[in-house]
Amino acid sequence: MSDPSPATPGLKPAVEWADPLAALKEAAIAAAVAFGLFGLLIGFRTEQGPNGALVIATRFDTLAEFVAATFVGRLSFALTRHRFTVPANVFVPTAVRKTAAALSPYLAVALLLFALAVPVLFYNDRYLLDLAILIVTYIMLGFGLNIVVGLAGLLDLGYVAFYAVGAYSYALIAQDFGLSFWVCLPLAGILAASAGLLLGFPVLRLRGDYLAIVTLGFGEIIRLVLLNWQSLTGGPNGISGIPRPSFFGLPFNTSANGFAATFGLHYSPTHRVVFSYYLILGLALLTNWITLRLRRLPIGRAWEALREDEIACRALGINTTTTKLTAFAMGAMFGGFAGAFFATRQGFISPESFTFSESALVLAIVVLGGMGSQLGVALAATAMLGGFELFREFDQYRMLVFGAAMVAIVIYRPRGLVATRTPSVSMRERKDIPADLVRDARTESPA
């Protein structure tokens, strides 16, 4: 399957049609590889036999389809490859790009207005409201992780740990001490931030990918402790009956001092859903606002400097220890807020909600959005979770497509959906620059 390099201009005349024999050979090799890959795993299926032992069933028709698809796909690719030698970014016409560029400053505002209007527009569609809450929860998580990954350039594979700490803190404090949501929320944030510091301290000296693995380990440790510390967390059964949010003390129920009665409305369960939506939207916007403000403060600039070049940072006298620690703690705190919201919204939490795949999903949102871009995170979260919902009937293929998309995005659009960077500091005019022009010394691969 190794590519013969495309015809070099100047040395050979441009080829109108690829050599069909070579293309056939290439496709045959690809089909042979596909046969090797899928032969056993697709061609045969292991099944539980009548007496408990495994028996084997054949699926040669599916296997043949796979191999044939590979052959045809590779053949058509090999025959038309020379036509794709245009630069990768010219697929979108210039006019479209110009219009998009002109509209982009208003895109964020339009999205925000739309987000505010969602409960009004879809008041009667409970399903859409629930989906919107889910999406905004992930946007919030994405914003939090964006501080760690996008701004400070520290790859965190265990972000779900802080989400879990926030959720369990809220659940336990609210249940055992009977405190209200608004008291528990900061407490959950503080506890999650402490967990961030706890993790941050030991891992400060580690380089990029070591850090990633350690944070992964930390996330798993938290999950395993939650799973096994039965007396506190209820183990695999989780915690149920978590207090639901109240409207500044007015519960959402049919009682005389409930929300509906106080405002003279007919009781409707949608009230609480709408309130939850605005609650998480408010939290997400708060996160966004704080992040944007922090980027202008010395600490935010230090984060970005750290992302670009750690050694230069140290040479300039930036304290990399405190810089990394604050990034971890800030990111963790917002994760904790989101966790507290998740707990109060669901009313039930268990360790199953906090597996590695959640971390991977949030990370994918940040990467797909274009690391460091707030708008990108919002778009990516909407696209990804919306996509999951659209393909709900293909449930079992969901994660497969998700993983493949992650690979494809990193290969074809490594800078994410919003591939521009807005400099935090500028002279007269703030101008977006394409991220390809930013050369990160630290993130460049060593080769």
Add this chain to the structure above:
Amino acid sequence: MEYFVQQLINGITLGSIYGLIAIGYTMVYGIIGMINFAHGDIFMVGAFLALIAFLVLVAFGITAVPLALLIVLLVSMALTALYGWTVERIAYRPLRHSFRLAPLISAIGMSIVLQNYVQIAQGARVKPLPPLVQGGYTLLEGNNFAVRLSNIQIIVVLTTILLMAGFSYLVARTRLGRNMRACEQDLKMAALVGIDVDRTISLTFVIGAALAAVAGLMFLLYYGVVDFFIGFLAGVKAFTAAVLGGIGSLPGAMIGGILIGLIETMWSAYFSIEYKDVAAFAILIIVLIFLPTGILGRPEVEKV
């Protein structure tokens, strides 16, 4: 005392399996400086290929255990190597000059793909296999506890030693090994002196995957069950082993693997079995903090 010796034997067997997987991590990290996050899942694919190959052989009536095992070993090594090659070709090679975190993110995506592919193709249920290799020796007879060394444990440890010997020879004496060591020192320079860098990297993945397939077969024989999720935990533990032994060092990977196997077994035997995975992750963190270069690793020099 007898109990301890028994745990020692079990730990070394488990550690051999981790060591075989760890070699794949350590080689790839040594040459292109990336954590091949999908390697644990390559191991899982290897175990599944071995399982299916064995069932197919049984269906064809080949039931002589030694012959069947040999064929299964070769088939699963070859096919898993093909998986390793394909993963590198599709997900890592295009990112050779991308930003530093790109291959890791791509590897996470690949790991998710492999897991779900096997889950869809073969089902989510645990796949049991009746014990193929039975019998063993009683080494020590205590008051109420006998130390057993089963044949399968002997096979696992012997195979590991043989493969390690062969592999060390490959790296130290052959042309491919020399190319690999050159690439490890400096990719650009290696390319300048005429080494086909892409081919060397491909072969590194192929060898790593083949060793992971052996580990997969051993795991299948030793535990008798596989499912699509075994790759994640085994992968993280094997990576811990590679780091503990000093990443980039081959004997280090083996030593690290055996240590991790011993610690995990001892922890389950003397403390609590629920927290054995916590112990493995905690060791990873502790090692990285206090011994970031591992037991046999060289300190990494940062240059501007």
